[in-house]
Amino acid sequence: MSARPLPVAGAGRSSAVRPRLRERWFLAFLSRKHEMPIQRLRACSACCLLAVVLPAAIPSCITTERVTFGLSRPVFVTHAPEDNNHLYIVEQAGRIKVLNLTNGQISIFLDLTSLVQSTGNEQGLLGLVFHNDYARPENGYFYVNYTAKPDGATKVVEYKRMAGNSLQGDPNSARLLLRVPQPQTNHNGGWLGTRADDLLYIALGDGGGGNDDGTGHTIGVGNAQDIDQNLLGKILRINPNPAADDFPGDPDRNYTIPPTNPFVGIPGDDEIWSYGLRNPWRCSFDRLTGDFWIADVGQDSREEINFRPANSPGGENYGWRLREGSIQTPTPGIGGPPPPGNVNPLYDYAHGSGQFEGSSVTGGYVYRGPIAELQGKYFFGDYVNQKVWSLTRSGSTYSELTDWTAKFQPDAGAINGIASFGEDSVGNLYIVDLDGEIFRVVKMNPLAKAARSVASAVTQTVPRMTGRR
Numbered sequence: 001m002s003a004r005p006l007p008v009a010g011a012g013r014s015s016a017v018r019p020r021l022r023e024r025w026f027l028a029f030l031s032r033k034h035e036m037p038i039q040r041l042r043a044c045s046a047c048c049l050l051a052v053v054l055p056a057a058i059p060s061c062i063t064t065e066r067v068t069f070g071l072s073r074p075v076f077v078t079h080a081p082e083d084n085n086h087l088y089i090v091e092q093a094g095r096i097k098v099l100n101l102t103n104g105q106i107s108i109f110l111d112l113t114s115l116v117q118s119t120g121n122e123q124g125l126l127g128l129v130f131h132n133d134y135a136r137p138e139n140g141y142f143y144v145n146y147t148a149k150p151d152g153a154t155k156v157v158e159y160k161r162m163a164g165n166s167l168q169g170d171p172n173s174a175r176l177l178l179r180v181p182q183p184q185t186n187h188n189g190g191w192l193g194t195r196a197d198d199l200l201y202i203a204l205g206d207g208g209g210g211n212d213d214g215t216g217h218t219i220g221v222g223n224a225q226d227i228d229q230n231l232l233g234k235i236l237r238i239n240p241n242p243a244a245d246d247f248p249g250d251p252d253r254n255y256t257i258p259p260t261n262p263f264v265g266i267p268g269d270d271e272i273w274s275y276g277l278r279n280p281w282r283c284s285f286d287r288l289t290g291d292f293w294i295a296d297v298g299q300d301s302r303e304e305i306n307f308r309p310a311n312s313p314g315g316e317n318y319g320w321r322l323r324e325g326s327i328q329t330p331t332p333g334i335g336g337p338p339p340p341g342n343v344n345p346l347y348d349y350a351h352g353s354g355q356f357e358g359s360s361v362t363g364g365y366v367y368r369g370p371i372a373e374l375q376g377k378y379f380f381g382d383y384v385n386q387k388v389w390s391l392t393r394s395g396s397t398y399s400e401l402t403d404w405t406a407k408f409q410p411d412a413g414a415i416n417g418i419a420s421f422g423e424d425s426v427g428n429l430y431i432v433d434l435d436g437e438i439f440r441v442v443k444m445n446p447l448a449k450a451a452r453s454v455a456s457a458v459t460q461t462v463p464r465m466t467g468r469r
Helices: 018-030 043-053 446-459
Strands: 061-068 074-078 086-091 095-100 106-111 125-130 141-147 154-162 165-180 200-204 234-238 272-275 280-285 292-296 302-308 347-350 361-366 378-382 387-394 397-403 418-423 429-433 437-444
Touching (some): 086 125, 302 361, 302 378
Parallel strands (some): 074 418
Antiparallel strands (some): 074 086, 095 106, 141 154, 234 272, 280 292, 429 437
């Protein structure tokens, strides 16, 4: 059986700690049965059963439904602009698939398996985003982020759709935008994003290993705090317009620098938008406000959610390797006081097995879909503890923290390893499970939900398997 994927926090720990934690996490989830039985009425089930008697006193029930299964290690899902009928699913080995939301059929959009190196647990095809004007006949651009054969370097590549077929990418249209060498196989980041400015945002981890230290890491400070000719541990912002190139003599850099980037004209790499990140595992822009959210996987102690408002000029330092979450990194000789310009996370949580604890954060989205009760809540999860939470931002902190794990038990399948969240064109929220399933968050009629919950309690009387199917 293959190991679980990219966001696992233990992959970046010190060599003395990493093997023990990897064994505990990977084997627990892949090689044995889950020891916790699920014969219970979950919180949402109880809510809905009571709603039969007291409908006015109980809020409507929220749950999940499975929309597809049988995928191979999916790590991301997204949509193309102006397309209400399809989801695009990224598989770690290098395939992008298209799911027809009307009939459930799946087809291949683009196959990059011959180019993608996915032998390392955190390597592979990791990110996909479409140009805002993708639907226009003269556009059709989209961008991918993957670790490339033979050396595992990160490549960000532009492609176009096939002429006359918006549901198939053209493999011969590749144009390399950026290549970044990776010193180790983990902490690759991989997220890509755009917003109304049509610029391309790229998330890169610190290069891997533990403590942002050792071979391939800047001596004394690490990669994430080094902003001079070092793009690792950063969020980058570039202009991918093919009509111009600020680096004509560099085959690994084929783009222009937005003039409003924070380090233009001063010391620091011009591509950098923000820095001080360990392994940003899923970022997102709020589709309503443009606010920016970053989930950064921690090392030994804390997982963090970072927030910056839409009007931020960039330049934020999120603290790693000096800081892990809101605390000093505990590793002797690595942690320290907050660096200049440090921005504390909006929310961080401890490692552990408690209700609001975990070991490997998976970032999500601010909900802007059709369910009124969920509006404005930022959903995120923990890959190791299989938790789904939401928080509501209140200024520089949060006013509400909710555990949705019990309510999100689906009608079929199981949410065992939350690799990513995703959105469709109208803002529905999806959960990507590494075991090959995609789930959608839905609002269910209380009577229907109660019936489903009773059936689940009656029939699911044996421990559920959590290994890969």
